[in-house]
Amino acid sequence: MPEAVITASSLVKKYKDFAAVDGISFEVAPGESFGLLGPNGAGKSTTMRMVGAVSTRTSGALSILGLDPDEYGPEIRSQLGVVPQADNLDSELRVRDNLIVYGRYFGIPRRQIARRADELLEFAQLSDRAKSRVDDLSGGMKRRLTIARALVNDPRILLLDEPTTGLDPQARHILWDRLFRLKEQGTTLVLTTHYMDEAEQLCDRLVVVDKGTIMAEGSPSALIREYSTREVVELRFGSDRNAEVAAQLAGVGDRIEVLPDRILIYSDNGEAELAAIIARGLTPITTLVRRSSLEDVFLRLTGRSLIE
Amino acid sequence: MSAATDSAIPGAPVPDLVEGRRAGRKPRRWGSLYVAEHKILAMRAYLQTLVVTILGNPLLYLFGLGVGLAHLINAPVGGASYLQFVAPALLASAAVTVSANELTYPVIAGFKWNAIYFGINAAPISPAQIVNGIVLAVLVRMVPTVGVYFVFMLVFGAVPSALGVLSIASAVLTGISVGLLIMAAMSRVVDDRGQPALIQRFGIMPMFLFSGTFFPISHLPIYLQWIGWVSPLWHGTQLGRDLSYGMAEPAWLVIVHVLYLVAIAIVGWLLSVRTFVRRLNK
Numbered sequence: 001m002p003e004a005v006i007t008a009s010s011l012v013k014k015y016k017d018f019a020a021v022d023g024i025s026f027e028v029a030p031g032e033s034f035g036l037l038g039p040n041g042a043g044k045s046t047t048m049r050m051v052g053a054v055s056t057r058t059s060g061a062l063s064i065l066g067l068d069p070d071e072y073g074p075e076i077r078s079q080l081g082v083v084p085q086a087d088n089l090d091s092e093l094r095v096r097d098n099l100i101v102y103g104r105y106f107g108i109p110r111r112q113i114a115r116r117a118d119e120l121l122e123f124a125q126l127s128d129r130a131k132s133r134v135d136d137l138s139g140g141m142k143r144r145l146t147i148a149r150a151l152v153n154d155p156r157i158l159l160l161d162e163p164t165t166g167l168d169p170q171a172r173h174i175l176w177d178r179l180f181r182l183k184e185q186g187t188t189l190v191l192t193t194h195y196m197d198e199a200e201q202l203c204d205r206l207v208v209v210d211k212g213t214i215m216a217e218g219s220p221s222a223l224i225r226e227y228s229t230r231e232v233v234e235l236r237f238g239s240d241r242n243a244e245v246a247a248q249l250a251g252v253g254d255r256i257e258v259l260p261d262r263i264l265i266y267s268d269n270g271e272a273e274l275a276a277i278i279a280r281g282l283t284p285i286t287t288l289v290r291r292s293s294l295e296d297v298f299l300r301l302t303g304r305s306l307i308e
Numbered sequence: 309m310s311a312a313t314d315s316a317i318p319g320a321p322v323p324d325l326v327e328g329r330r331a332g333r334k335p336r337r338w339g340s341l342y343v344a345e346h347k348i349l350a351m352r353a354y355l356q357t358l359v360v361t362i363l364g365n366p367l368l369y370l371f372g373l374g375v376g377l378a379h380l381i382n383a384p385v386g387g388a389s390y391l392q393f394v395a396p397a398l399l400a401s402a403a404v405t406v407s408a409n410e411l412t413y414p415v416i417a418g419f420k421w422n423a424i425y426f427g428i429n430a431a432p433i434s435p436a437q438i439v440n441g442i443v444l445a446v447l448v449r450m451v452p453t454v455g456v457y458f459v460f461m462l463v464f465g466a467v468p469s470a471l472g473v474l475s476i477a478s479a480v481l482t483g484i485s486v487g488l489l490i491m492a493a494m495s496r497v498v499d500d501r502g503q504p505a506l507i508q509r510f511g512i513m514p515m516f517l518f519s520g521t522f523f524p525i526s527h528l529p530i531y532l533q534w535i536g537w538v539s540p541l542w543h544g545t546q547l548g549r550d551l552s553y554g555m556a557e558p559a560w561l562v563i564v565h566v567l568y569l570v571a572i573a574i575v576g577w578l579l580s581v582r583t584f585v586r587r588l589n590k
Binding site (some may be wrong): 015054055056064066067072073074075076077078079080082086088089090091092093097101102104105149150153162180225 | 328329331332333334335336338339340345346349353362421423424426428429430431432433434541557588589590
C-alpha cells in the first residue's frame with residue numbers, strides 16, 4: 001500500500017471538559033475515498049477541521065501529506081480542497097469571480113486561474129451561470145460551485161463535510177455523479193455524512209463515529225457483512241402495538257430491533273421469515289423486505305438510529 | 309480536469325514533501341494582498357454608491373457646514389476662519405465613516421451571514437492575513453475618499469498651509485485606528501443584537517460631536533472634555549488642523565496625537581487578530 005496521505009493517531013479535541021473527538025485513529029491512502037459516518041454531534045466536523053489544518057488538536061498525532069498541521073498549516077491547506085458543511089461563497093461576487101478570487105489565495109497567476117475557472121464551471125455544469133449572482137443560484141448549484149471552488153488548486157485531497165445535506169434528491173444525484181467522476185480520476189476524497197446511502201455510493205472505506213470515538217471500520221459491504229445480516233424485514237403494527245407484538249416474535253430471525261415506529265427482523269432470508277411470521281397469525285399493517293444498509297450497522301453498534 | 313491524477317498511481321512517490329512545503333510560500337508571503345484583492349473586487353458590487361459618496365459628501369458637508377454655518381458664525385476660531393477650522397475635522401470624520409461602513413456589518417457577515425472568512429482561512433491564508441487584507445482594502449477606499457475631500461477643501465479655500473496635504477495622511481491614520489477598534493469589537497459579535505447600530509449611535513456619533521469637530525473642546529464643560537482626550541477623532545482632528553492651517557499647538561502635543569493614534573491602531577489590530585484566531589481556529 002502506498003504511503004498514507006492522512007495519518008491520525010489517538011486524535012483528541014477537547015473544548016474545556018468536553019471531548020468532541022476522543023482518541024480516534026485512521027489512515028487514508030492516496031486515491032482512496034474515505035468516509036466518516038455518524039449522527040450529528042459525533043465529532044465528524046471537528047475531525048474534518050483538524051484534518052483541514054484550521055483547528056489544532058488537543059493531543060494525539062496527525063500528519064497530512066507528510067506534514068504536521070501545527071507547523072505547516074498553510075503548506076497543507078495549499079494542497080487541500082475544502083467543501084464546508086454550510087456554503088460560504090461570497091455573495092458580493094459573481095459566480096465566476098468566486099472561483100477567480102479563491103484561486104488567488106493559492107498564489108495561482110491570474111491568467112492561469114481564468115482558464116481554470118472556465119474548466120471548473122463546465123465541470124460543475126454552471127458555465128451558463130458564470131455571470132450570475134450567487135444568491136440567484138439554487139441550493140444544488142451553490143453546492144456545485146462550492147465544490148468547483150474547492151478544486152481550484154487541483155487539490156491532492158478533497159474534504160467534503162456533509163456534501164449533500166439539505167439538497168433535494170435530484171440535486172444530490174447530480175452531485176454524487178460529479179464526486180464519482182473525481183473519484184474515478186483518482187482524487188482522494190474524505191467525506192462526512194449522516195446519510196448511509198451517500199456513504200455506500202461514495203466511500204471505499206469508512207469509519208462509523210459516535211460520541212467522538214470510532215465504533216467500526218471497513219468497506220460498506222464488509223461492515224454490513226460483519227454487523228448485520230443480508231436482509232431485513234420491516235414490520236409495522238401501529239406505534240402502540242409494536243412493543244407488544246415483539247414479545248410474540250421470539251425465535252424469528254437472527255436478531256430483532258424494536259423501534260418506536262416499526263420492528264426490524266434481521267435474517268439472511270427475509271421472505272422466509274416473513275412467511276413464518278404470517279403463519280403465526282400475526283397481521284402487520286405494512287411489511288417490507290430489504291437488503292441491510294449502513295443504517296442497520298449503525299443501529300447495531302450504537303443502539304440508536306442515524307437520523308434522530 | 310486533471311484533479312490530482314498523480315495520487316492514483318500505486319507506489320508513486322507520495323507525498324512529495326519538498327513540493328508540499330513550497331506550496332505555502334506564496335500565500336505566506338502575499339496572503340494579505342490576496343485578501344485585499346478579493347475585498348476590492350467585491351466593492352464593485354457597490355461601486356456606484358462609492359462614487360456618489362466620495363463626490364457628494366465633501367460637497368454637502370463643506371458647503372453646508374463650512375460655508376453655510378460659517379456664514380452664521382462669522383468669527384475666527386483659533387486664528388482661522390470657521391471653514392478652515394471645521395474642514396480638517398470633516399476630513400478626519402470622512403475617513404472614520406469609511407471605516408464604520410466597511411468594518412461593522414461586513415465583519416459580522418464575514419463570520420456569520422456569508423462566513424467568507426472561514427472559506428479564506430480554509431485556503432492557506434492565516435487569520436492575521438485576513439485582518440491585514442481587510443484593512444488594506446479599507447485603505448484603498450479611504451485614500452481616494454479623503455483625497456477627493458481634500459481637493460474640495462482646496463477648491464473651497466479651506467487649506468491655507470502648504471503642509472496641508474499632509475492632513476490626508478493624518479485623516480487616514482485616524483480612520484484606520486478607529487477602524488481597527490471597530491473591527492476588534494465587531495469580530496466579537498456572534499449574534500447580531502443591534503451592536504453595529506449601538507456603535508454608530510453611542511460610539512461614532514458622540515465621538516463626532518464631542519471631538520472638537522465643530523468647536524474647540526475647551527468650550528465644553530470640563531467633565532465632558534475627557535471624551536475629546538480619549539477620542540482618536542479629536543487627536544486626528546487636531547493633527548489635521550496643525551497641518552492644514554498651522555494651528556498653534558506645542559510640539560509635544562503634536563507628537564502625542566500621532567503616538568496616540570498609532571497606539572490605538574496597534575491595540576485594535578492585536579485585539580482583532582486575537583478574536584479572528586479564536587473564532588476561525590477554535
